[in-house]
Amino acid sequence: MRKLLIMTLLFVTTLMYAAPKYGGVLVFGRSGDSVSLDPSHATDGESFYGSTQVYDTLVQFKLGTTKIEPALATSWKISEDGLTYTFKLRQDVYFHQTKFFKQKVQFTADDVLFSLNRQFKKDHPFNKVGGSYKYWGFMDMSNIVKSIEKVDLFTVKITLNKKEAPFLANMAMDFASILCKDYAFSLLKDGKENKLSRFPVGTGPFVFKKWIKDDKIIYTANKEYWGGKPYIKKLILKVIPNSSVRAAELKVGSIHVMDFPNPEEIAKLDADKNIKLIKQEGLNVGYLALNMAKVPAFRDVRVRRAINYAINKKAIVDAIYAGFGKVADSPLPPTMWGYNKNIKHYEYNPEKAKKLLAEAGYSDLKFDLWAMPVVRPYMPNARKIAEAMQADLAKVGVTTKIVSYDWATYLDKGRKLEPNGGYLLGWTGDNGDPDNFLDVLLTTHAATIPVSNRAAWKNKEFSDLVAQAKTTTDVAERTKLYEKAQVIFADQAPWVTIANSIVVEAVRSNVMNFKLSPMGKRVFDKVWFDK
Amino acid sequence: MLLKYYYTLGVFLFSYIIKRLIWTIPTLFGVTLMVFSMVHLSPGDPAVAILGDKANAQSVKELRLQMGLDKPLYTQYFIYMSNIAKGDFGKSATSFEPVLDEFLDRFPATLELASIAMIIAIIVGVGAGIISAIKRYSIFDYASMFTALAGVSMPVFWLGLILIYFFAVKLGVLPVSGRLGYEFDIEHITGLYLVDSLLVKDYAAFWDALKHLVLPAIALGTIPMAIIARMTRSSMIEVMKEEYIKTARAKGCSRFQVVVIHALRNALMPVVTIIGLMFGSLFAGSILTETTFSWPGIGKWLVNAVYQRDFPVIQSATLIIATVFITINLLVDLLYAVINPKIRLS
Numbered sequence: 099m100r101k102l103l104i105m106t107l108l109f110v111t112t113l114m115y116a117a118p119k120y121g122g123v124l125v126f127g128r129s130g131d132s133v134s135l136d137p138s139h140a141t142d143g144e145s146f147y148g149s150t151q152v153y154d155t156l157v158q159f160k161l162g163t164t165k166i167e168p169a170l171a172t173s174w175k176i177s178e179d180g181l182t183y184t185f186k187l188r189q190d191v192y193f194h195q196t197k198f199f200k201q202k203v204q205f206t207a208d209d210v211l212f213s214l215n216r217q218f219k220k221d222h223p224f225n226k227v228g229g230s231y232k233y234w235g236f237m238d239m240s241n242i243v244k245s246i247e248k249v250d251l252f253t254v255k256i257t258l259n260k261k262e263a264p265f266l267a268n269m270a271m272d273f274a275s276i277l278c279k280d281y282a283f284s285l286l287k288d289g290k291e292n293k294l295s296r297f298p299v300g301t302g303p304f305v306f307k308k309w310i311k312d313d314k315i316i317y318t319a320n321k322e323y324w325g326g327k328p329y330i331k332k333l334i335l336k337v338i339p340n341s342s343v344r345a346a347e348l349k350v351g352s353i354h355v356m357d358f359p360n361p362e363e364i365a366k367l368d369a370d371k372n373i374k375l376i377k378q379e380g381l382n383v384g385y386l387a388l389n390m391a392k393v394p395a396f397r398d399v400r401v402r403r404a405i406n407y408a409i410n411k412k413a414i415v416d417a418i419y420a421g422f423g424k425v426a427d428s429p430l431p432p433t434m435w436g437y438n439k440n441i442k443h444y445e446y447n448p449e450k451a452k453k454l455l456a457e458a459g460y461s462d463l464k465f466d467l468w469a470m471p472v473v474r475p476y477m478p479n480a481r482k483i484a485e486a487m488q489a490d491l492a493k494v495g496v497t498t499k500i501v502s503y504d505w506a507t508y509l510d511k512g513r514k515l516e517p518n519g520g521y522l523l524g525w526t527g528d529n530g531d532p533d534n535f536l537d538v539l540l541t542t543h544a545a546t547i548p549v550s551n552r553a554a555w556k557n558k559e560f561s562d563l564v565a566q567a568k569t570t571t572d573v574a575e576r577t578k579l580y581e582k583a584q585v586i587f588a589d590q591a592p593w594v595t596i597a598n599s600i601v602v603e604a605v606r607s608n609v610m611n612f613k614l615s616p617m618g619k620r621v622f623d624k625v626w627f628d629k
Numbered sequence: 630m631l632l633k634y635y636y637t638l639g640v641f642l643f644s645y646i647i648k649r650l651i652w653t654i655p656t657l658f659g660v661t662l663m664v665f666s667m668v669h670l671s672p673g674d675p676a677v678a679i680l681g682d683k684a685n686a687q688s689v690k691e692l693r694l695q696m697g698l699d700k701p702l703y704t705q706y707f708i709y710m711s712n713i714a715k716g717d718f719g720k721s722a723t724s725f726e727p728v729l730d731e732f733l734d735r736f737p738a739t740l741e742l743a744s745i746a747m748i749i750a751i752i753v754g755v756g757a758g759i760i761s762a763i764k765r766y767s768i769f770d771y772a773s774m775f776t777a778l779a780g781v782s783m784p785v786f787w788l789g790l791i792l793i794y795f796f797a798v799k800l801g802v803l804p805v806s807g808r809l810g811y812e813f814d815i816e817h818i819t820g821l822y823l824v825d826s827l828l829v830k831d832y833a834a835f836w837d838a839l840k841h842l843v844l845p846a847i848a849l850g851t852i853p854m855a856i857i858a859r860m861t862r863s864s865m866i867e868v869m870k871e872e873y874i875k876t877a878r879a880k881g882c883s884r885f886q887v888v889v890i891h892a893l894r895n896a897l898m899p900v901v902t903i904i905g906l907m908f909g910s911l912f913a914g915s916i917l918t919e920t921t922f923s924w925p926g927i928g929k930w931l932v933n934a935v936y937q938r939d940f941p942v943i944q945s946a947t948l949i950i951a952t953v954f955i956t957i958n959l960l961v962d963l964l965y966a967v968i969n970p971k972i973r974l975s
Contacts, residue, residue, distance in 0.1 A: 123811060230695060295724075311731065342790060510674045
């Protein structure tokens with residue numbers, strides 16, 4: 099009896115110790131400011147960092163995974179033919195009340211229709227407001243969606259033109275965030291509709307308070323959040339462009355979570371006992387695309403395989419990714435469902451490379467290596483990677499020249515298939531669906547200028563498999579198709595796949611429960627401070 | 630007699646200002662034409678730059694249409710200039726907010742930092758320059774001129790990082806970066822934190838804002854400080870050699886009178902010109918200082934606009950900054966004319 103009492107007491111005290119505490123101001127130090135707080139117009143990660151605090155979507159990704167769970171929609175039915183999606187909406191959810199919008203408005207189907215139709219219907223009063231709806235365009239939504247209808251106050255029916263298995267995942271993306279129709283129209287009435295992207299009103303865990311451009315965005319906790327009131331009282335997103343300065347702020351404690359630490363600083367941060375590292379395998383891939391449109395040698399599969407054998411990928415990951423990455427063999431990262439590890443691997447083998455080149459008749463090959471000047475989540479230092487590749491290729495008799503342009507020009511020329519050789523780039527998944535990688539980056543239709551298929555690789559078998567995988571929502575069936583596609587990819591080697599990076603964030607030791615999302619979101623509603 | 634003096638001075642200044650203002654119009658026209666051509670003729674499609682690595686054919690086409698890029702260049706220029714005449718500086722192609730609003734959001738930060746940096750630079754620079762000139766070839770002279778040389782040679786961001794590391798991280802007496810600690814919130818009246826905090830009598834916030842200004846102002850002011858110090862020193866040495874100085878000493882004037890009243894007034898003239906030019910260039914925003922100290926000014930904004938090919942921002946921001954620069958130069962020239970009668974008479 100006594101033993102039981104002691105055990106219970108111990109159990110209860112441990113629970114109390116581990117229980118989240120309310121309170122505190124959390125400052126998140128990031129490298130750049132948001133451009134817009136309207137997620138349907140923005141395309142950059144920093145903008146989404148800002149809008150995701152305020153808005154919800156119909157469905158969302160379970161934090162830390164690519165699995166879909168209910169959010170503003172509590173349940174959904176997909177018709178037999180895969181063309182109709184019926185969403186049942188969450189009741190008793192209200193939009194934020196702020197200094198600039200004092201009304202209490204309940205979330206209903208009208209808000210869903212407003213948020214999506216403004217991006218879709220050319221005659222919608224908000225279609226021309228705030229610029230173009232870029233992600234709606236990127237994801238080809240106007241060709242996929244036929245109509246969005248209100249069935250009743252809490253039911254929405256979306257009909258598609260064709261079967262599109264990734265559609266549900268698309269609805270979890272930032273561009274599909276739900277805005278407040280009443281707020282938008284009250285702004286329109288006052289002629290202030292452009293303020294929609296500057297003063298957001300949503301249903302999310304944090305309420306927008308103030309935005310000082312290039313400095314900080316301030317939020318307060320939404321006490322009535324349907325997902326549970328956040329533990330922290332106030333959230334501040336602070337802009338600190340220089341990563342060494344950002345690390346210094348974390349060390350002195352004026353910020354509590356630091357975005358994108360420099361790989362070279364990570365060891366020092368880890369050594370600091372007031373700081374801990376949070377790691378997550380990124381849903382991304384870094385690669386060297388071999389432009390077949392410009393370089394005739396690349397049209398010979400032996401040459402492409404030779405280049406793959408010639409490059410020491412492991413050395414690159416160890417040295418330049420500072421160990422925060424894994425060598426990639428597939429365009430899909432291992433964390434993505436549908437990933438196939440049973441495909442051809444190109445281990446480092448310069449002898450084999452030389453042999454293949456000689457066989458193909460290209461013992462004296464010359465081409466350019468394009469490297470971008472900016473840091474990307476999938477590639478911390480493209481220039482250094484190009485230099486490593488240059489050295490590796492020289493050993494097998496290939497001469498290369500490193501070429502670079504400013505980011506805008508780099509992308510532009512890549513789209514026009516101008517690179518006379520290999521082109522370094524990468525991709526971060528948008529919606530946790532393999533289609534988002536394979537269809538966008540490697541199919542034949544993506545090889546028409548302006549391309550996103552930077553190798554200009556046109557393989558009918560591969561493209562057919564990917565197209566077929568769109569037509570069914572059965573994950574097992576789709577997985578089989580994607581696995582077959584990856585086998586073809588590895589065999590034909592249009593790219594040198596380099597790495598899947600590991601995203602690292604540094605936080606103060608007393609910040610609890612901060613998890614990273616594979617899609618690159620930064621969410622704080624379940625984070626708390628342990629004093 | 631005095632009245633007549635002030636009257637002629639007034640008439641002169643008035644006609645001088647009118648003449649200068651008339652000249653600014655073609656100057657500003659030239660600036661807009663030059664910026665417009667440079668921006669539009671440089672490689673890289675702005676629509677692709679804005680959309681980034683996810684752009685596809687459809688979205689690029691739509692954005693180009695929206696930005697008016699499908700029209701011939703001279704039409705685009707004409708539309709732009711006629712809008713300026715109406716006071717419409719256009720909308721940023723990235724944020725879709727009016728360029729003027731975006732500018733005014735960030736300008737007070739640059740203004741405040743540039744002003745404090747210049748005040749420090751003038752006080753320390755002129756002071757060190759005068760003392761070095763008087764005590765020529767002394768240890769103080771060598772030390773201060775060496776420091777000036779070092780200051781001009783050091784990269785600003787490197788100096789900034791050293792200052793941060795030493796004073797903020799190691800000693801912990803000053804904040805790392807930014808304009809204000811997260812515990813404070815100053816209501817926006819002018820946008821100048823020192824002014825606004827005093828207006829609402831929030832002394833804790835005033836003190837915090839001041840602490841945040843110290844390191845970036847030192848970093849930003851180092852080069853102007855060095856130039857002013859050297860300029861003052863050489864100018865003073867030149868002036869001290871003049872005949873009228875010897876006359877003043879012969880008349881029995883005290884050392885102090887000689888230095889301050891006679892020598893300085895004349896020595897400062899070239900220094901005033903330099904100060905004006907440097908103040909003007911600091912106003913254009915210092916991207917390096919702003920990036921290092923997370924200072925939300927116009928420098929970073931403009932450079933980002935160039936990378937993103939945000940044409941409306943590039944064109945209008947450059948125009949506004951050119952106007953500010955020209956105004957400052959005008960004021961400096963006026964000051965010069967007031968101090969130096971020789972200029973007026975010519």
